[in-house]
Each structure stands twice: as C-alpha cells, then as structure tokens.
Amino acid sequence: MRGKASEPGGQKTLPVAKRVLELTVNGDRYEVAVEPWTSLAQVLRDELRLTGTKVGCNEGDCGACTVLVDGRSVSSCLYLAVEAEGRDVTTIEGLAETPDTLHPLQEAFIEHGGLQCGFCTGGMLMSSAFLLSHTPEPDEGEIRRGLSGNLCRCTGYNKIVESVDAAAKRLAADEGGTA
Amino acid sequence: MTAPLSFDVHRPRALTEALDLLDEYGATARVIAGGTDLLPKLRNGRLSPEHLVSLGRVGELDGIEETGDGALVIGAATRLFDVQRHPLVRKRLPALHHACSVMATVQIRNMGTVAGNLANGSPCADTSAPLLVYGATLEVARRDGHREIPVGAFHKGPGSVDLASGELIVAIRVPPVPAGSGSAYQRISARSRVDMAAAGVAGLVTLDGDGRVAEARIGLSAVSPTPTRCPEAESLLTGQVPDAPLLERAAREAAEEAKPIDDVRATAAYRRHVVFVMANRVLTTCVARASAGAGGGTP
Numbered sequence: 001m002r003g004k005a006s007e008p009g010g011q012k013t014l015p016v017a018k019r020v021l022e023l024t025v026n027g028d029r030y031e032v033a034v035e036p037w038t039s040l041a042q043v044l045r046d047e048l049r050l051t052g053t054k055v056g057c058n059e060g061d062c063g064a065c066t067v068l069v070d071g072r073s074v075s076s077c078l079y080l081a082v083e084a085e086g087r088d089v090t091t092i093e094g095l096a097e098t099p100d101t102l103h104p105l106q107e108a109f110i111e112h113g114g115l116q117c118g119f120c121t122g123g124m125l126m127s128s129a130f131l132l133s134h135t136p137e138p139d140e141g142e143i144r145r146g147l148s149g150n151l152c153r154c155t156g157y158n159k160i161v162e163s164v165d166a167a168a169k170r171l172a173a174d175e176g177g178t179a
Numbered sequence: 180m181t182a183p184l185s186f187d188v189h190r191p192r193a194l195t196e197a198l199d200l201l202d203e204y205g206a207t208a209r210v211i212a213g214g215t216d217l218l219p220k221l222r223n224g225r226l227s228p229e230h231l232v233s234l235g236r237v238g239e240l241d242g243i244e245e246t247g248d249g250a251l252v253i254g255a256a257t258r259l260f261d262v263q264r265h266p267l268v269r270k271r272l273p274a275l276h277h278a279c280s281v282m283a284t285v286q287i288r289n290m291g292t293v294a295g296n297l298a299n300g301s302p303c304a305d306t307s308a309p310l311l312v313y314g315a316t317l318e319v320a321r322r323d324g325h326r327e328i329p330v331g332a333f334h335k336g337p338g339s340v341d342l343a344s345g346e347l348i349v350a351i352r353v354p355p356v357p358a359g360s361g362s363a364y365q366r367i368s369a370r371s372r373v374d375m376a377a378a379g380v381a382g383l384v385t386l387d388g389d390g391r392v393a394e395a396r397i398g399l400s401a402v403s404p405t406p407t408r409c410p411e412a413e414s415l416l417t418g419q420v421p422d423a424p425l426l427e428r429a430a431r432e433a434a435e436e437a438k439p440i441d442d443v444r445a446t447a448a449y450r451r452h453v454v455f456v457m458a459n460r461v462l463t464t465c466v467a468r469a470s471a472g473a474g475g476g477t478p
Binding site for chain 2: 016035036037039058059060061063066072073074075078079080082083085086127130131134145146148149150
C-alpha cells in the first residue's frame with residue numbers, strides 16, 4: 001500500500017455505502033447517514049447544523065474544531081464520525097447547562113475580553129472545559145499548556161488566560177460554597 | 180491537496196476479531212487507533228487503503244498493566260494523555276512521561292497512542308528515544324502468531340517499520356528500570372510543544388554503589404534516519420565517575436554520533452549543536468535523579 005497515490009479524478013473500484021450512525025450530541029440522539037471517511041466536524045456542521053464547531057486547518061493544528069468525546073477534548077477534524085458512535089459528544093452548543101444560559105467559562109470570556117473575532121472561541125472554550133475537568137485550579141502555566149493546541153490570531157492570548165483563570169476561581173468558589 | 184477518499188471502517192470489539200479482519204484484508208487494510216497521523220496521510224493521498232480496522236472499541240488493548248516482574252505493559256489503544264498521567268509512568272519512566280506531556284497538542288494526546296506514534300514510522304517520534312533507553316519491546320500479533328521486536332529494531336528508515344500486513348502492535352512492554360537509575364528526555368521544536376521535534380534526546384544512567392556509572396544509555400530522535408542509540412558516548416561513561424566534564428564529553432560524543440539532515444524544521448548544524456546541549460542537560464538530570472534515588476534507598 002505504501003506510496004500508492006490516488007490518480008487525479010480516478011475512481012476506486014470498491015463502492016462503499018453510506019452507513020447510518022446513531023450519535024449522541026449534547027445529550028440529543030441523532031441518526032445520520034455518513035460515508036465512513038466523514039469527519040465528526042463535517043457531520044456536526046453539515047448534517048446537524050451545529051456550526052459553533054469551526055474548521056480551520058483541517059489537520060489537527062489549530063484547535064478550532066475542538067469538541068469533547070466522552071469528556072475528552074479531541075480535534076473533530078481528525079476524528080472519524082463513525083468512531084463517535086456509542087460515545088457522548090459535547091460541542092460548544094452544549095457547554096452551558098441550558099440553551100438560555102452561559103457556562104461560567106463563557107461569561108468569563110465575555111467579561112475579560114477573551115475573544116475578538118470569535119472563530120477560535122468555541123474551541124478555546126472546549127479546551128478550557130477539558131482543562132478544568134482534570135485540573136480545577138490551574139496556574140498560569142497549566143492554562144497556557146492546556147490551551148497550547150488552540151490558535152488565536154486576535155487576542156494575543158493574555159485575555160484568554162485571564163478569562164480561564166477567572167472562571168476557574170469562580171467555579172472553585174461556587175464548589176466551595178455548595179460543598 | 181485533498182485526495183478523493185474511499186474506504187470502509189471496521190470497528191471490532193475484540194482483539195481476535197481485529198486480527199481476523201487484518202488477516203482477511205491483508206495489504207488493503209490499515210490499523211487506525213487515534214488516526215491523527217493516518218487521516219492526513221489518507222487525505223493527501225500518501226496512503227489509500229480500502230479498509231481501516233479501528234482499535235476504538237477493542238477495550239482489551241486500552242490500559243497500562245504492571246506484570247509480576249515489574250514491567251509496564253502499555254496497551255496499543257492507550258491514549259498518550261493516559262500514559263502521561265499514569266502514576267507508575269510518572270514515577271518510574273519520567274523520560275516517557277515527559278515525552279507524552281510535551282508532544283503535539285492536548286487534543287492529539289487525547290486521541291493518539293504510543294503504538295501509533297511508533298507505527299507511523301517517523302524518525303522524530305517523541306516516544307521513540309525514551310523507549311529506546313528503557314529497552315522496550317513491541318508485542319506484535321497476527322491471526323496465527325505473535326512476536327516481539329525490540330523498539331530499536333522496529334524502525335527501518337523514514338516512514339518504514341518492521342510490521343507486515345496482517346500484523347498489529349498489541350502492546351509496548353517496558354521492562355523494570357534497574358535500581359539506582361535516573362532517566363530524562365528533552366526535545367526541541369520551532370513552535371513549543373506542538374510542532375514535531377527537530378531533535379530529541381533521552382538518557383538513562385545507572386549508578387553503582389560507589390557512585391560510578393554502571394550503565395548509560397542515550398537515545399536520539401529526529402537526528403538520524405531512525406531513532407538511534409549512541410554506543411560511543413555510552414561507553415565513555417561506563418565505569419566512570421559522572422562529573423560535569425565527563426558528562427560534557429559524552430554529550431559531545433553523542434552529537435558526533437547523530438546523523439542529522441537539513442529540513443524545514445532545522446538545519447543539520449543546529450540539530451547537532453542542540454543534541455550536544457540537550458544531551459548534556461539530560462545526562463546531568465539522569466545522574467541527579469539516580470543519585471537521589473540511590474540516596475533514598477540506602478539505609
């Protein structure tokens with residue numbers, strides 16, 4: 001197989017049918033028919049119309065397509081949709097508890113100027129959510145390392161780091177208040 | 180750069196089922212674990228398999244186990260993030276822990292695996308140099324058999340590994356680290372923590388009761404056609420008291436043993452220089468860790 005390049009415009013002899021997938025996204029169940037090579041990002045955006053997930057580089061470098069699969073941040077552009085079957089997918093549309101509210105991370109990004117054009121923001125928020133899920137009280141270095149897979153061309157990152165820090169402190173305080 | 184795609188994806192639930200599929204489809208099949216190296220190769224047409232056999236649901240390949248002899252066995256579907264965070268990896272295999280902490284992005288580490296990092300065949304695979312110094316072996320299975328390959332014999336050249344069609348890496352076995360040892364890894368890349376490494380250096384130093392070097396191992400990645408050990412530098416250290424001048428000499432020797440090239444990530448001259456710098460730091464850290472460990476264990 002090695003080095004066998006596809007001919008331009010050439011058709012493979014093997015016909016591969018679409019298959020019907022059952023996906024759970026933000027707690028909702030969907031049935032979609034996809035080709036086996038379709039990425040999760042494509043299904044989210046083109047089939048489910050959850051366009052908060054952005055596709056920047058389409059090769060796992062920029063982080064704009066970050067979603068959670070079973071609570072783990074992944075690059076949905078490099079994640080085959082068929083591999084998401086039987087798993088819980090959370091997109092930016094499902095980060096807040098209800099459609100009418102914002103997650104504390106989203107509130108902090110607004111309050112602290114953690115976004116400008118907004119293209120990277122969904123991915124930034126999902127990476128931030130994953131970071132706080134395993135490191136609830138990160139220091140600045142942990143925040144920067146946790147977001148090192150997300151590129152932002154507007155903010156210079158400092159405001160994003162401040163936003164995540166503020167959200168972490170608020171969440172920790174809320175946790176302390178209710179525990 | 181986007182090639183037309185057409186392949187089927189199979190998602191077996193058991194290792195035997197995966198091996199049957201790989202046997203049936205032979206050279207028309209590829210294994211997909213995280214897919215983070217594979218999908219870009221499919222999209223740019225460098226690979227065009229008709230079947231992908233996914234390890235995503237093969238639960239028996241996911242996880243790290245300690246065997247009776249103290250070896251750690253890392254299942255082929257274990258995510259890099261889980262390797263990084265495993266308490267025994269942190270404690271006993273700091274070089275591998277560090278490699279899994281700094282390579283690629285968090286998202287890629289939540290998808291990719293050690294087995295995939297090796298099977299991809301890149302000379303700059305971050306896990307390769309640590310696994311070389313730890314003397315790891317790959318457990319490879321096919322439908323009707325099983326074999327073990329020392330990690331140092333697995334890479335055949337850039338992009339080429341000792342894995343036949345029908346075969347699957349099942350696990351990476353890391354033997355127990357000798358008492359009185361210290362190990363470390365450093366890498367350098369253009370875009371910190373995300374880019375592929377321009378050079379990587381791993382070390383493992385074992386001290387005897389007199390504080391002399393009983394054994395030294397140095398592994399390099401991204402500076403030769405395959406990940407490689409440095410026998411000359413290692414023998415310089417053996418039997419000697421590891422003071423700063425000696426470590427520096429060994430680091431210079433390791434840099435001489437590298438066979439770097441000029442490419443987009445760095446020039447050969449730069450690579451050779453940073454191998455010296457990083458080898459010096461890595462060896463210093465190894466000796467400090469070995470001394471601390473030995474000190475702690477001596478009554």
